Amino acid sequence: MTLTELRYLVALADQRHFGRAAEFCNVSQPTLSTQIRKLEDYLGIALFERGNRSVVPTPVGERVIAEARHVLNGASRLRDIAGAARSVLAGPLSLGIIPTLSPYLLPWLLSPLRAAFPALELNLVEDQTAVLLRALSDYELDAALLALPVDAPDIEQQPLFDETFYLACPADHPLAHRDRVRMTEIETASLMLLSEGHCLRDQAIALCSQPLIDPGFRTASLTTLRHLVAAGYGCTLLPALAGAAETDARITLVPLAENNARRRIGLVWRRGSPRRTDFDALAALIRKQAPAPVTVVPAN
Amino acid sequence: MTLTELRYLVALADQRHFGRAAEFCNVSQPTLSTQIRKLEDYLGIALFERGNRSVVPTPVGERVIAEARHVLNGASRLRDIAGAARSVLAGPLSLGIIPTLSPYLLPWLLSPLRAAFPALELNLVEDQTAVLLRALSDYELDAALLALPVDAPDIEQQPLFDETFYLACPADHPLAHRDRVRMTEIETASLMLLSEGHCLRDQAIALCSQPLIDPGFRTASLTTLRHLVAAGYGCTLLPALAGAAETDARITLVPLAENNARRRIGLVWRRGSPRRTDFDALAALIRKQAPAPVTVVPAN
DNA sequence: TGCCGCGATAGAGGCAGGCTATTGTGAACG
DNA sequence: CGTTCACAATAGCCTGCCTCTATCGCGGCA
Numbered sequence: 045m046t047l048t049e050l051r052y053l054v055a056l057a058d059q060r061h062f063g064r065a066a067e068f069c070n071v072s073q074p075t076l077s078t079q080i081r082k083l084e085d086y087l088g089i090a091l092f093e094r095g096n097r098s099v100v101p102t103p104v105g106e107r108v109i110a111e112a113r114h115v116l117n118g119a120s121r122l123r124d125i126a127g128a129a130r131s132v133l134a135g136p137l138s139l140g141i142i143p144t145l146s147p148y149l150l151p152w153l154l155s156p157l158r159a160a161f162p163a164l165e166l167n168l169v170e171d172q173t174a175v176l177l178r179a180l181s182d183y184e185l186d187a188a189l190l191a192l193p194v195d196a197p198d199i200e201q202q203p204l205f206d207e208t209f210y211l212a213c214p215a216d217h218p219l220a221h222r223d224r225v226r227m228t229e230i231e232t233a234s235l236m237l238l239s240e241g242h243c244l245r246d247q248a249i250a251l252c253s254q255p256l257i258d259p260g261f262r263t264a265s266l267t268t269l270r271h272l273v274a275a276g277y278g279c280t281l282l283p284a285l286a287g288a289a290e291t292d293a294r295i296t297l298v299p300l301a302e303n304n305a306r307r308r309i310g311l312v313w314r315r316g317s318p319r320r321t322d323f324d325a326l327a328a329l330i331r332k333q334a335p336a337p338v339t340v341v342p343a344n
Numbered sequence: 345m346t347l348t349e350l351r352y353l354v355a356l357a358d359q360r361h362f363g364r365a366a367e368f369c370n371v372s373q374p375t376l377s378t379q380i381r382k383l384e385d386y387l388g389i390a391l392f393e394r395g396n397r398s399v400v401p402t403p404v405g406e407r408v409i410a411e412a413r414h415v416l417n418g419a420s421r422l423r424d425i426a427g428a429a430r431s432v433l434a435g436p437l438s439l440g441i442i443p444t445l446s447p448y449l450l451p452w453l454l455s456p457l458r459a460a461f462p463a464l465e466l467n468l469v470e471d472q473t474a475v476l477l478r479a480l481s482d483y484e485l486d487a488a489l490l491a492l493p494v495d496a497p498d499i500e501q502q503p504l505f506d507e508t509f510y511l512a513c514p515a516d517h518p519l520a521h522r523d524r525v526r527m528t529e530i531e532t533a534s535l536m537l538l539s540e541g542h543c544l545r546d547q548a549i550a551l552c553s554q555p556l557i558d559p560g561f562r563t564a565s566l567t568t569l570r571h572l573v574a575a576g577y578g579c580t581l582l583p584a585l586a587g588a589a590e591t592d593a594r595i596t597l598v599p600l601a602e603n604n605a606r607r608r609i610g611l612v613w614r615r616g617s618p619r620r621t622d623f624d625a626l627a628a629l630i631r632k633q634a635p636a637p638v639t640v641v642p643a644n
Numbered sequence: 645t646g647c648c649g650c651g652a653t654a655g656a657g658g659c660a661g662g663c664t665a666t667t668g669t670g671a672a673c674g
Numbered sequence: 675c676g677t678t679c680a681c682a683a684t685a686g687c688c689t690g691c692c693t694c695t696a697t698c699g700c701g702g703c704a
Contacts, residue, residue: 045347045419045422045423046346046347046348047345047346047347048346048692050422061650062650062651062652063649063650063651071692071693071694072693072694072695073650073651073652074651074652074653074654074693074694074695074696075692075693075694077651077652077653078652078653078692078693079692081652087422087423087426087427087430088426088427088430089426089429089430090618090619093483093614093616093617093618094616094651094652095498095614095616096498096650096700096701096702097649097650097701097702098483099651100483102618102619103435103436103437103438103486104425104426104429104435104436107425107429107435107436108422108425108426111418111421111422111425112422114418115415115418115419115422118411118414118415118418119345119415121411122345122350122387122408122411122412122415123345123387125404125407125408125411126387126388126389126404126408127387127388129389129404129407130387130388130389135403135404135407136403136404136407137403138403183393183398183400186403198395314393314395316393316394316395317393318390318393318402319390319402346661348661361681362681362682362683363680363681363682371661371662371663372662372663372664373681373682373683374662374663374664374665374682374683374684374685375661375662375663377682377683377684378661378662378683378684379661379662381683382660382661394682394683396669396670396671396681397670397671397680397681399682645704646703646704647702647703647704648701648702648703648704649700649701649702649703650699650700650701651698651699651700652697652698652699652700653696653697653698653699654695654696654697654698655694655695655696655697656693656694656695656696657692657693657694658691658692658693658694659690659691659692659693660689660690660691660692661688661689661690661691662687662688662689662690663686663687663688663689664685664686664687665684665685665686665687666683666684666685666686667682667683667684667685668681668682668683668684669680669681669682669683670679670680670681671678671679671680671681672677672678672679672680673676673677673678673679674675674676674677674678
C-alpha cells in the first residue's frame with residue numbers, strides 16, 4: 045500500500061470515472077486502473093463496484109476511502125510542517141540565555157526578531173551557563189547566548205558583542221565622583237556579587253587581584269543588587285547593558301580602568317548542528333540590532 | 345514521500361540508531377540511511393542531527409515524526425477496516441425488505457444471523473418493492489428481500505421460499521368452517537387489502553378473477569387488517585408467515601384452493617455486485633432457518 | 645449492425661528502492 | 675600513540691514496479 049495508490053483511490057471516489065480520475069492524477073487511465081486493482085487485491089476486498097456506466101464505491105469501500113482521505117491529509121500536514129520550517133529561522137527553536145543578559149538583551153531583540161522571522165517559534169530558557177551547556181549537549185537546547193569563552197567539548201561558538209563592566213556604587217561613595225576606577229581601588233569587603241554559578245560572579249572574582257572577602261550576600265538578580273547598592277549596602281559590578289537598564293538616582297556608574305573589565309557575549313551551539321544557517325542569521329540580527337552600550341565584534 | 349519512508353522515519357526515531365532501525369524494518373542499514381536522507385531532501389529540512397555516538401531528532405523532526413506516526417496509524421486502520429470486511433458477511437450491508445415480510449421474517453432471522461456472522465453490520469430498510477428496487481439501482485441498498493418475480497433491469501435474484509396465502513375471515517363468517525376456499529367464492533366487496541404500492545395487494549387483485557370492488561379501506565399494515573377482520577369488517581388475504589403471527593381468537597384462517605395462491609420470496613441484488621458470496625451466504629442461512637409455514641425452494 | 649465510450653489487458657522501458665562491499669570518522673583501548 | 679571497533683555514509687549494481695502506448699472486450703446507442 046502506497047500513498048500514490050491512496051491518491052488514486054480518492055480521485056476515483058471523487059470523479060467516479062477512471063478516465064477523469066487518471067487525468068486528475070496526471071497519469072494514464074491504465075495506470076490508475078492497475079493501481080486500483082492492485083490496492084483491492086492487497087486489501088482483499090472490492091473497493092468499487094464497476095457497472096456498465098458507473099463506478100460506485102462499495103460500503104466498505106466508502107469507509108476505506110474516508111480513511112484514505114484521512115491518511116492523505118496527514119501526509120499533507122507533514123509536508124506543511126516541513127515547509128513551514130524550511131526557511132531560515134522558522135519553526136521551533138530552543139534558545140538558552142544567561143540571567144545577567146536576558147532581561148537587558150531581550151527587550152531590544154525580540155521585536156526585530158519577530159519582525160524579521162515571523163515563523164520562528166522561540167522557546168527561551170533562562171539559566172546559568174553550566175546548566176545551559178548541559179541542556180545543549182542533551183539536545184534540550186538548540187543554541188545559547190552566554191559569555192565566552194565556553195569550556196565544553198563539541199561546542200561551536202560565534203562572538204557577538206563586548207560589554208564593558210561598570211562599578212555601581214552609592215552616589216555618596218568615595219569613588220562615585222571618579223572618571224574611572226581600578227579594580228584594586230575597590231574595597232573587596234563592600235563588593236556584592238551574585239550567588240554562585242553565575243558567570244558574572246566568577247568573572248568579577250577573577251578581576252579582583254586580592255582574594256575576595258565574601259560579604260555574605262547571595263543574590264540571584266542584578267535588580268536585587270541594584271536595590272542593595274541604592275540602599276547603601278555596598279558596591280557591585282554591572283555589565284553595560286544591565287547598567288543602562290538598572291538606573292537609579294542614588295547610584296553612580298563608574299567605568300573601570302582595566303581593559304579586560306568586560307565580557308564577550310556569544311552564540312554557542314552543538315558542533316554539527318544542522319541549523320547552522322539559522323544560527324548565522326540569528327547572530328547577524330543580534331549584531332545589527334546591538335544598542336549603543338555594547339561593542340559589536342566584527343564577523344570573521 | 346512514501347509510507348515506507350515514514351516507517352523508516354519512526355523506526356529511526358524510536359531506535360535512535362540506524363543499524364537497529366534497519367534491523368527492525370528488515371532492511372539493510374544503507375537502505376534505511378538512503379531513504380531517510382531522501383526524505384530529508386524531499387522535505388527540505390534536517391530531521392535528525394547525527395552526532396558521533398548519537399542520532400537525535402531535530403525540533404521540526406519531532407513534529408514531522410509525530411505526524412508520520414499519525415499517518416501510519418491511519419494506514420493501519422485502513423488495513424483493519426479492509427481486514428474486518430474481508431470475510432463473508434462482515435462489515436456494513438444495507439438490506440431492503442418489504443413491509444408484509446419484515447415483521448414476520450426478521451424475528452427468526454436476526455438472531456441466527458448475528459450468531460453466524462457477528463461482524464455483519466446490518467442496515468435494514470423497510471419499504472415497498474418499487475422503492476427498494478430504486479434504492480438498489482441507486483446503490484443505496486446492497487440487496488433486498490421481496491416477492492419474485494421482479495421486473496427490473498440489471499437485477500439478479502435467488503428464490504428462497506414459497507409462502508401460501510390464507511383467507512382470514514371472522515370466526516362467524518360463512519366460509520370460516522371450510523377446509524379450503526376458492527378465490528371465486530370470496531365476496532370481493534368484503535375483501536380488504538393494503539394500500540396501493542404493496543406487492544401483496546397487487547397479487548391479491550391478480551388472484552381475483554372478478555374485478556375488485558374497492559371497499560374504501562387503505563391500510564398500511566397487516567396488523568391493522570387483522571384488527572379490522574377481527575372486528576367483523578370483512579376478510580383479507582394473509583401470507584403464511586403473517587398468518588402464523590397475526591393470530592386472533594375471532595379470526596379463522598382458511599387455506600386457499602388455488603395452487604398459485606402463494607408468493608415466492610427471494611433475495612435480489614444488482615447484477616455484477618462484488619458481494620455475491622455474501623448474498624449466497626445470506627440466502628443459505630435464510631433457507632436453513634426457514635420455519636414451518638413456508639416451503640423452501642431448493643437452491644439451483 | 646456498426647460506432648462509440650470506457651475499462652481491462654499486454655508488453656516495453658525507465659526509475660527507484662533494495663542489496664553487498666567499502667570508506668570515513670570518531671571513540672575506546674591496549 | 676597506534677590499533678581496533680562501531681557506525682553511518684557512499685559506491686555500484688540489480689531487480690521489481692510503476693508508468694507508458696497500443697489494443698482488446700463489452701455494452702449502449704443510433
